[in-house]
Amino acid sequence: xxxxxxxxxxxxxxxxxxxxxxxxxxxxxxxxFDLTFELDVRPEGIIGRAEYSTELFDDDFIQQMINHYxxxxxxxxxxxxxxxxxxxxxxxxEIKKLLIEWNNTKPTDQIQESVxxxxxxxxxxxxxxxAVVFNKQTLTYGELNNRSNQLAWHLAQxxxxxxxxxxxxxDKCPEIIIGMLxxxxxxxxxxxxxxxxxxxRVNMIIEDSSSPIILVNExxxxxxxxxxxxSKDEIRLINVDTIFSVLNEDNEDNEDNQHNLPNVVRTxxxxxxIYTSGSTGRPKGVEILHQGIIRLVKNxxxxxxxxxxxxxxxxxxxxxxxxxxxxxALLNGAKLVLFDSNTVLKPKHFVGLLKQAKINIxxxxxxxxxxxxxxxxxxxxxxxxxxxxxxxxxxxIIYEFMRQKxxxxxxxxGYGPTENTTFTTYYLINDLPQSYESIxxxxxxxxxxxxxxxxxxxxxxxxxxxxxxxxxxxLARGYLNAPKLTKENFIPNPFCADLSKSNARLYxxxxxxxxxxxxxxxxIGRIDDQVKxxxxxxxxxxxxxxLTQYSEIQKCLVISKxxxxxxxxxxxxxxxxxxxxxxxxxTYLKKKLPDYMIPTxxxxxxxxxxxxxxxxxxxxxxxxxxxxxxKPRTIKEPTTPEEILLTEIWSDVLxx
Numbered sequence: 001x002x003x004x005x006x007x008x009x010x011x012x013x014x015x016x017x018x019x020x021x022x023x024x025x026x027x028x029x030x031x032x033f034d035l036t037f038e039l040d041v042r043p044e045g046i047i048g049r050a051e052y053s054t055e056l057f058d059d060d061f062i063q064q065m066i067n068h069y070x071x072x073x074x075x076x077x078x079x080x081x082x083x084x085x086x087x088x089x090x091x092x093x094e095i096k097k098l099l100i101e102w103n104n105t106k107p108t109d110q111i112q113e114s115v116x117x118x119x120x121x122x123x124x125x126x127x128x129x130x131a132v133v134f135n136k137q138t139l140t141y142g143e144l145n146n147r148s149n150q151l152a153w154h155l156a157q158x159x160x161x162x163x164x165x166x167x168x169x170x171d172k173c174p175e176i177i178i179g180m181l182x183x184x185x186x187x188x189x190x191x192x193x194x195x196x197x198x199x200x201r202v203n204m205i206i207e208d209s210s211s212p213i214i215l216v217n218e219x220x221x222x223x224x225x226x227x228x229x230x231s232k233d234e235i236r237l238i239n240v241d242t243i244f245s246v247l248n249e250d251n252e253d254n255e256d257n258q259h260n261l262p263n264v265v266r267t268x269x270x271x272x273x274i275y276t277s278g279s280t281g282r283p284k285g286v287e288i289l290h291q292g293i294i295r296l297v298k299n300x301x302x303x304x305x306x307x308x309x310x311x312x313x314x315x316x317x318x319x320x321x322x323x324x325x326x327x328x329a330l331l332n333g334a335k336l337v338l339f340d341s342n343t344v345l346k347p348k349h350f351v352g353l354l355k356q357a358k359i360n361i362x363x364x365x366x367x368x369x370x371x372x373x374x375x376x377x378x379x380x381x382x383x384x385x386x387x388x389x390x391x392x393x394x395x396x397i398i399y400e401f402m403r404q405k406x407x408x409x410x411x412x413x414g415y416g417p418t419e420n421t422t423f424t425t426y427y428l429i430n431d432l433p434q435s436y437e438s439i440x441x442x443x444x445x446x447x448x449x450x451x452x453x454x455x456x457x458x459x460x461x462x463x464x465x466x467x468x469x470x471x472x473x474x475l476a477r478g479y480l481n482a483p484k485l486t487k488e489n490f491i492p493n494p495f496c497a498d499l500s501k502s503n504a505r506l507y508x509x510x511x512x513x514x515x516x517x518x519x520x521x522x523x524i525g526r527i528d529d530q531v532k533x534x535x536x537x538x539x540x541x542x543x544x545x546x547l548t549q550y551s552e553i554q555k556c557l558v559i560s561k562x563x564x565x566x567x568x569x570x571x572x573x574x575x576x577x578x579x580x581x582x583x584x585x586x587t588y589l590k591k592k593l594p595d596y597m598i599p600t601x602x603x604x605x606x607x608x609x610x611x612x613x614x615x616x617x618x619x620x621x622x623x624x625x626x627x628x629x630x631k632p633r634t635i636k637e638p639t640t641p642e643e644i645l646l647t648e649i650w651s652d653v654l655x656x
Contacts, residue, residue: 151182285480292421302426307333365390365614383408415441448472462515531560572599
């Protein structure tokens with residue numbers, strides 16, 4: 001560590017009692033602490049000094065802190081009655097950069113149409129192009145439009161109208177895509193349910209959505225064990241296989257029902273509701289609008305779609321990544337190839353099928369990507385775009401992957417909560433600087449705005465950690481049947497005076513991030529990832545990041561759980577070499593982290609269990625109790641009066 005000194009003001013020497021006294025600033029080239037600010041009150045004024053470790057801070061960041069401190073002092077004198085936490089640190093130039101220059105994602109044209117009308121235009125332009133492939137089944141755009149029209153007319157006869165929620169309960173098959181289109185054509189909003197969900201969750205979604213209709217097929221109808229919760233209205237099950245069988249027998253009626261329905265929705269109408277998974281407690285139904293889908297896939301700034309593309313639909317249809325896959329293909333005239341979950345979770349087989357189908361655009365959850373890459377080490381040169389996201393990326397593995405000779409043409413880190421229609425920001429990893437310790441989540445995609453704010457909704461400077469707030473056309477309407485929760489998480493935009501505009505609201509993401517000097521964003525962790533260990537606030541993701549830098553650890557996850565004394569303790573789950581030495585890991589961690597941040601327990605796994613969305617299944621991790629590498633240290637109880645007294649004193653001090 002070295003020392004750099006900045007002087008805010010310096011005057012000539014001072015005469016005192018005949019002596020000449022000069023102030024001598026000594027450069028020790030050693031920082032006693034990470035960062036120290038000193039203010040000396042002298043006859044000629046106040047002298048400020050900054051001493052800092054150059055391993056942690058650079059000159060520009062320290063100069064920025066000094067500038068903001070001076071700005072704060074000026075603001076205090078100008079607004080003496082304003083609480084200090086409401087004063088503005090930033091200059092007008094910096095505010096313009098954060099609000100406008102780094103959020104310059106205005107659309108080339110306004111969204112005026114719905115998903116229905118855009119798809120029908122595409123089907124009219126390219127009726128013979130293949131739209132959907134599943135195993136040996138294929139549907140052209142013309143056939144897909146006709147079949148979805150047939151089902152849509154049937155739904156319309158059952159009084160499905162604008163924003164009527166309709167549940168889709170089927171395994172991966174072309175009928176899911178037909179069902180989605182049919183529901184949108186009739187004006188409704190589709191509500192996909194993964195068939196792997198437990199019965200309790202399925203029944204909760206049925207109850208909460210108040211859907212009058214559930215679309216099933218022959219293979220799924222007998223698996224749906226509905227607990228009839230709705231006493232007022234009967235829930236109608238529609239077997240799409242039966243519907244098409246009847247329609248095919250009546251050719252005349254079949255032809256009449258193949259034309260497009262009148263458009264009954266606008267761009268700000270509801271398109272689908274996805275219930276968030278992986279969180280504790282009752283899942284939330286996120287209400288996504290037509291304009292959110294269109295902004296995601298029509299002329300975006302992060303990817304270029306074309307009719308020659310072949311896009312894999314590998315995620316669960318109840319996961320928001322399916323929005324990118326399905327509508328990225330069908331609204332751009334591309335081919336959509338469906339893969340069931342059993343296939344996706346067999347890496348070598350899956351990669352072989354990707355090549356066979358000539359897939360050139362693929363989205364993978366970060367955990368699933370690592371599993372596939374580590375198991376296959378396949379040549380991914382056949383991909384034009386590989387998009388990875390859903391979780392924070394492992395920088396070590398990404399660096400290794402990008403050093404390959406046969407990597408994809410473009411690799412993108414796609415970040416975004418479900419509440420902002422799949423993607424919010426993107427980062428093109430192709431030219432990733434080796435100096436980055438983590439993979440940035442990048443800059444906002446088209447028609448999205450991002451703001452990093454403190455607890456008082458004030459903009460934070462570049463390099464300073466704050467919470468990510470999101471605005472723009474992609475925002476969800478809110479949470480279905482949860483007005484209080486919607487109000488808590490979707491707030492008025494303090495930087496927008498016109499409440500009628502699309503960016504009049506902001507979504508509180510709960511993600512901690514910071515601006516990098518180049519205008520890209522670095523993901524730090526979750527606000528709710530913070531836990532208290534021995535009175536200290538700890539980010540579990542910080543510990544995970546340090547562990548993944550250990551050469552023998554491929555992947556890790558650190559969580560907090562209560563021990564037998566109901567005290568918070570840290571538990572690490574790692575995927576590593578079989579011969580890994582846990583003592584060496586602890587020695588490594590002691591060099592990097594304070595003692596209270598070192599996990600007390602380590603579990604070693606061959607690979608992480610994944611849920612249906614390709615994310616780490618945290619509940620399943622709790623079952624791996626036989627994979628214990630090191631047990632928590634036992635505590636010897638106090639026995640002598642002196643030991644008991646000392647224990648009581650320290651318990652009182654530490655509030656334990």
